[in-house]
Amino acid sequence: MKNRIVKNPSSKRGIKRLRKLQKSIAERQLDAILISQLENLRYLSGFTGSSGWLLISEKKTVLATDFRYVEQAKEESPDFEIIHAKRELSAWLPDVASDLRLHKLGFEANCISYNTHHKLSEAVKTKQINLALVPTTDIVEELRSVKEPGELEFITKAAALIDIALEKAKTIIRPGITEKELAWEIEKFLRQEDSEGIPFEIIVASGTNSALPHARPTEKIMRPGEPVLIDMGARINGYCSDLSRTLFLGKVDKILREIYDVVLKAQITAIERIESGMDALQADRLARSIVEEAGYGDAFGHGLGHGVGLAVHELPTIGYSSTNSLADGMVFTIEPGIYLAGQGGVRIEDMVVLENGKARLLTKAKKDLSF
Amino acid sequence: MKNRIVKNPSSKRGIKRLRKLQKSIAERQLDAILISQLENLRYLSGFTGSSGWLLISEKKTVLATDFRYVEQAKEESPDFEIIHAKRELSAWLPDVASDLRLHKLGFEANCISYNTHHKLSEAVKTKQINLALVPTTDIVEELRSVKEPGELEFITKAAALIDIALEKAKTIIRPGITEKELAWEIEKFLRQEDSEGIPFEIIVASGTNSALPHARPTEKIMRPGEPVLIDMGARINGYCSDLSRTLFLGKVDKILREIYDVVLKAQITAIERIESGMDALQADRLARSIVEEAGYGDAFGHGLGHGVGLAVHELPTIGYSSTNSLADGMVFTIEPGIYLAGQGGVRIEDMVVLENGKARLLTKAKKDLSF
Numbered sequence A, B: 001m002k003n004r005i006v007k008n009p010s011s012k013r014g015i016k017r018l019r020k021l022q023k024s025i026a027e028r029q030l031d032a033i034l035i036s037q038l039e040n041l042r043y044l045s046g047f048t049g050s051s052g053w054l055l056i057s058e059k060k061t062v063l064a065t066d067f068r069y070v071e072q073a074k075e076e077s078p079d080f081e082i083i084h085a086k087r088e089l090s091a092w093l094p095d096v097a098s099d100l101r102l103h104k105l106g107f108e109a110n111c112i113s114y115n116t117h118h119k120l121s122e123a124v125k126t127k128q129i130n131l132a133l134v135p136t137t138d139i140v141e142e143l144r145s146v147k148e149p150g151e152l153e154f155i156t157k158a159a160a161l162i163d164i165a166l167e168k169a170k171t172i173i174r175p176g177i178t179e180k181e182l183a184w185e186i187e188k189f190l191r192q193e194d195s196e197g198i199p200f201e202i203i204v205a206s207g208t209n210s211a212l213p214h215a216r217p218t219e220k221i222m223r224p225g226e227p228v229l230i231d232m233g234a235r236i237n238g239y240c241s242d243l244s245r246t247l248f249l250g251k252v253d254k255i256l257r258e259i260y261d262v263v264l265k266a267q268i269t270a271i272e273r274i275e276s277g278m279d280a281l282q283a284d285r286l287a288r289s290i291v292e293e294a295g296y297g298d299a300f301g302h303g304l305g306h307g308v309g310l311a312v313h314e315l316p317t318i319g320y321s322s323t324n325s326l327a328d329g330m331v332f333t334i335e336p337g338i339y340l341a342g343q344g345g346v347r348i349e350d351m352v353v354l355e356n357g358k359a360r361l362l363t364k365a366k367k368d369l370s371f
Helices: A014-028 A037-044 A067-076 A089-099 A114-126 A139-145 A149-172 A179-192 A207-210 A256-274 A278-292 B012-027 B038-045 B067-076 B088-100 B114-126 B138-146 B149-172 B179-192 B207-211 B254-273 B280-293
Strands: A032-033 A053-057 A059-067 A082-083 A102-107 A132-137 A203-206 A227-232 A243-248 A306-309 A312-317 A330-332 A337-340 A344-347 A349-354 A357-361 B030-036 B053-057 B063-064 B083-084 B104-108 B132-136 B202-205 B229-231 B241-246 B305-307 B313-320 B331-334 B338-340 B344-348 B348-356 B358-361
Touching: A014 A053, A032 A037, A032 A278, A032 B012, A032 B114, A037 A053, A037 A059, A037 A114, A037 B313, A059 A067, A067 A082, A082 A089, A082 A349, A089 B083, A102 A139, A114 A132, A114 B132, A132 B114, A149 A179, A149 A227, A149 A243, A179 A203, A179 A227, A179 A278, A179 B179, A203 A207, A203 A256, A207 A227, A207 A337, A207 A344, A227 A344, A227 B038, A243 A256, A243 A344, A256 A278, A256 A337, A256 A344, A256 A349, A256 A357, A278 A312, A306 B207, A312 A330, A312 A349, B012 B030, B012 B138, B012 B338, B030 B138, B030 B179, B038 B063, B038 B138, B053 B104, B053 B132, B063 B067, B063 B088, B067 B083, B088 B114, B104 B138, B114 B132, B138 B313, B149 B179, B149 B229, B149 B241, B179 B202, B202 B207, B202 B305, B207 B229, B207 B254, B207 B338, B207 B344, B229 B344, B241 B344, B254 B280, B254 B331, B254 B344, B254 B358, B280 B313, B280 B344, B313 B331
Parallel strands: A032 A102, A059 A082, A102 A132, B030 B104, B063 B083, B104 B132
Antiparallel strands: A032 A053, A053 A059, A203 A227, A227 A243, A306 A312, A306 A330, A330 A349, A337 A344, A349 A357, B030 B053, B053 B063, B202 B229, B229 B241, B305 B313, B305 B331, B331 B348, B338 B344, B348 B358
16 A cells, blocks of 8 residues: 555545545544545545445545445545455454554444444454544534535535426326325436436325325325325435425315414424524424424424435434534525324425525425415 | 233234244343344334334333334334334433343344444443343344245245346347436336335446446446446335346457356356355355356455345355355345456346255346347
């Protein structure tokens, strides 16, 4: 392995991200960090394979992957030295760390299994290498949570595409069609419009199925008067979008109309009042307090929202136990919901970006209860 | 939480699997095991949500999941007591374990993150509970590796569907079409024929792209004389199939024909000679030695095959560092490959089941080099 300093970056963007990470590493008094989370790999190196590791120190950037991805890694990650890792982490990392004279190595404690860590630390002991393994959490995830203009551009495209997909869905949805049929028509549309796959299985839940917040589409036929909850996303250049609407097939049941109005009020209020600098917990309260006041607090069991970027769920986490703070450049969903078992559910979800202290909508689909 | 013994199983199958697991737990002198791997959850409980935990002791079967899946869990897993887990594992497990008087709890060391284990063990200490956390690996995965007749039925259907998909692909493939177009046509066909999604992104790699063992389909147009490597699977009732063929568009380059013949010979030899009772390592050697003798050992960088079931990659692992043994009832792929960077690659993959000591083909697609 040669000592190669990053001299010829594929882009200023890549270098900027690595510099920020190297600063974080230095602040934590680490010699290097080991990255295993796949979106973090992509963010830092451009590598899109399904398996690999980055080892990043102040002077060195290494990407280790297996046989399947070595050629791909060379093409995608020109700023990284590529190692063909023939065996598991514990078989190659101690020697590489020793060659690079690393003594304090951070690892991603949420992304490495108990067993991988255990084997690695046994190998370090056996080889009598002076290397401390230091757990870290969310270092790269926090960098990723604030989007660069180039990232926002792709997210905006993915958001615009999902808005169009909802319009398309409205032309298909009707009594007599099954949930599965609608989900598949939406997916085909998205993929034909150049979405890179879909970031998560589309949810189409009608009637009482809408009370299951993460229902899978079934063979159930939609009937007049039922709510139809649709939750779907697109992906453009790796970046995701996420949108939910609840539509009604004709006449709306009184209770469902009531919860629709509560959810809508909670959602609009949160969008209007969320501010940069606010704790995510406080943002969650903006919507949750309205749902609670209406008497449906227990029926809103999930958080208000989540960051969206290379992953469809990333930082910030906006919920009743969040510890994040919100900042300009963050992109996230605002999606209160009320779910009444045996009756039905309503969720309304948009994506926003924080700019100049306030939330700007990225998804723009109408929020009419009928269509 | 009530003490409820499993009295009313949804099926004999479910009970039989739980009994086997409970036997394994007892043999390891554990009071209970905590299951977090999603296919293991499905196998043992029927639960298909994307997040949950099973806690299984000799007398008790608990499924903990979050708000999104509580209703679904009640429907899918009638043999389990459902706990609505509002917070992370460390927040609820110690109390539940204490209520059940568990003192030795196994956990899946490959499926729990360093951090989850760390927080759990801190919580146990803080609460001063007498509970040892014992790492285990592959207990349920080993049960899953030997298929029951009912499972084999679904796998056989998924295998038959992927054979038909290959025939369909042959009617579409031609010079001028892109890799992405072909992959999308195959996927649409599979989904319209009732595959439950697809178990992995379809690989269509033409020309020199076929030298990347896990290439993503690109906008590259297929040209006369090129190899086209297709690797794809279907899913029926949760069970996967997996098939690869390498087809040639017209006249075949001499080197590529040579490696095709080597791969085919290696594959057929392995299928004929693999036996129950054999070490997986030895099975790998059957094919690898032929590839090595032909001088292409370095160009066959992956294992010979992998188990297929609820997951598309599961036990047994058949490779150059395998430690498994093969047994009747196991279902796995046999897929040697040779990849020459800048020139092209060939992989031929079938699925087999071990019956009466020998391999029986589940996929039946022809292995002609042209079509």
